[in-house]
Amino acid sequence: MQNMVSEKILKKARSVKLLILDVDGVLTDGRLFFDDQGVEYKCFHARDGHGIKLLRQTGVEVAVISGRKSNSVAIRMKNLGIDLVYQGHEDKIAAFYEILEKLSIAPEHAAHVGDDLLDLPIMRRVGLSVAVQDANFAVKQYADWCTQTPGGLGAVREVCDMIMQAQGRFDQVLKLFLS
Template structure:
């Protein structure tokens, strides 16, 4: 996959990667059992990408408009401590997180897929989206993954950042 020099330059300075959940870390479909729990499907490659970011010293966060114990459980398993759920107004949460971590917006990558992600994408140094995102979100993104949400798209973003920062072994690099 080919990536523009501008996107690589933006990715070089990333110290925080923020992901939406439904439609980015999952395929966006919601599964409800009658009288039972909510279920979501996460891609294992996305999980490893998140772990690799953390190993490289990049903070990881999720901001989701929905509240779900499944998300809390998955993020706990990945060691992600910045987990914000249940609020459609994501920009104030992002601003507070940047302040808490003493980071400028340019040091943040934000990955979203729908219109409620536009405000945080507008301030992020690297705004990414998934292949099957809402058209307005695709227009606002600096970079669009090849994969749709929940199908390894978050891993593509992780690999982009790690490649730009020379943090992947050559044989792992998916982009040139």
């Protein structure tokens, strides 16, 4: 992975203490499913969840800020142990600053993964901004780095692995599974 990422991006990733994720289009593929009663369903990728858990074990905190509100997001984030979940925030900046204040983290020590225009205000303020492979073209234009994987199909895992590698913690995580 490291040979596919520039030294400039790895340097930014080394200082990440907080990873902030969008939901629709990042943790999911962006499609919305509703049944006849209006109940919404979302599909999350298991590898993204495992990457989040591993990243958190290395000391990087993870938060979610979403413009939409969904019970399935609350359930999934609870399953992953993520307490910093902000849903229904179309203006994501207030949630962003609240999280930074709660964790006493400066914006340059945060990373954000987004896919659409609502993510740009945060992406322009963090130390490392990431767009998923199938993000809107304007979002890609402002991102420091783009994943090779589309949103909802392992892009978050790709980001988690890259951060762990940049911080020299991936091998330590890998050893847990090789013993």
